[in-house]
Amino acid sequence: MSVAPTCRLCAGPVHQWMDLGRQPASNSFPRPDETGAERFFRLAVGICADCTMVQQLEAMPTDHMFRADYPYRSSTSDGLSRHFEEVAGWLRRTELTGHTDLVVEIGCNDGVMLGALGAAGVRHLGVDPSAGAARDAALRGAEVRVSFFDEAAAIAIRAERGPARVVFSANTISHVADIATVFRGVDRLLTPDGVFVFEDRYVGDIVEYAYFDQIYDEHFYLFSVRAVDAMATRFGFELVDVERISIHGGSLRFTVARPGARPRRDSVTRMIDDEARYAIGEYETYRRFARQIDRVGTDLVALLTDLRAAGRRVVGYGATSKSATVTNYCGIGPDLVPFICDTTPEKQGRLSPGMHIPVRPHAAFVDPYPDYALLFAWNHAEEIMLKERRFTAQGGRWILYVPQVHVV
Structure with a gap:
């Protein structure tokens, strides 16, 4: 009898439910003379029997996925551009109300949101490993550090700019197989009463509407509210709010804070109860x-x-x-x-x-x-x-x- 692989987050047993076969880096787009150098991996997906996190069983190395020439640009979609401009306005109204408040965006891409915040005079910094995307962000007036976000990057940012009132990320946190490195960085960077806000695709919608193509190398995790609640607790934080958003066919906006720093909204409990009703955590x-x-x-x-x-x-x-x-x-x-x-x-x-x-x-x-x-x-x-x-x-x-x- 084979032994089930273990969860990247809680070390519980992960049971495979789908194998989508041999898959390439989804944003590689080789030139005609480069096809022999493509990197492939087995795209198999499972669910943890303990924390219910849906995750891939093998991880494509991040340096193969997010290179200097990473071609994706948020601004090519009018809908995404409007969404991130709305997010910028929401953050200014709710969190970034002081003239010295700092927001750090993990995976800022071409800086649609940060450009809007910068134009309003908000202190900001984007962190993105793609030099090409960072150049495009700079053209929008956004300040970007070209690197992955981890504990070392967070320490350097805090030394240079001070603590962040908000750490924000959209469609990025689920990409990081070793997600503990992100939370250690957030812990180093965030003010005592600050928030870590991240948006990502919702596994409940993916299952309900059969969005199977949302499963690809970059989406190492597919988030449910129950699994993110357990994840936040494991890394010393608390999930205090969750909100449905329509982007990407159905996503959630999670708000995480230090324990006791913010009241926990009813939305969290309500959605966890809904997930239990619809068996979102069941194999x-x-x-x-x-x-x-x-x-x-x-x-x-x-x-x-x-x-x-x-x-x-x-x-x-x-x-x-x-x-x-x-x-x-x-x-x-x-x-x-x-x-x-x-x-x-x-x-x-x-x-x-x-x-x-x-x-x-x-x-x-x-x-x-x-x-x-x-x-x-x-x-x-x-x-x-x-x-x-x-x-x-x-x-x-x-x-x-x-x-x-x-x-x-």
């Missing part, structure tokens, strides 16, 4: 999810194969990180999807990770329009479909695969 819930993933993959390949046989032209829309999971798990290559269009210059002229589908500029989508567009960026569907009204007006159809394969 069998995830096994059912795995079977649903299998059905989606089979149906998507069947649809694309039938469209090819009928002479229909299908192209991909949005060379997202998520698309790596879909294409590699389902075996979708250039024979079924000749190219993916994307507006990010850093991805254009390159190939999709693993399956090597060419990535082309948006101009390739409109000249001429395809018969069908496989929407990998489904979390921005409303924004994209509004932008591409002419495509649908000329008879174009969208293929989506969550929560099931369907055509609109």
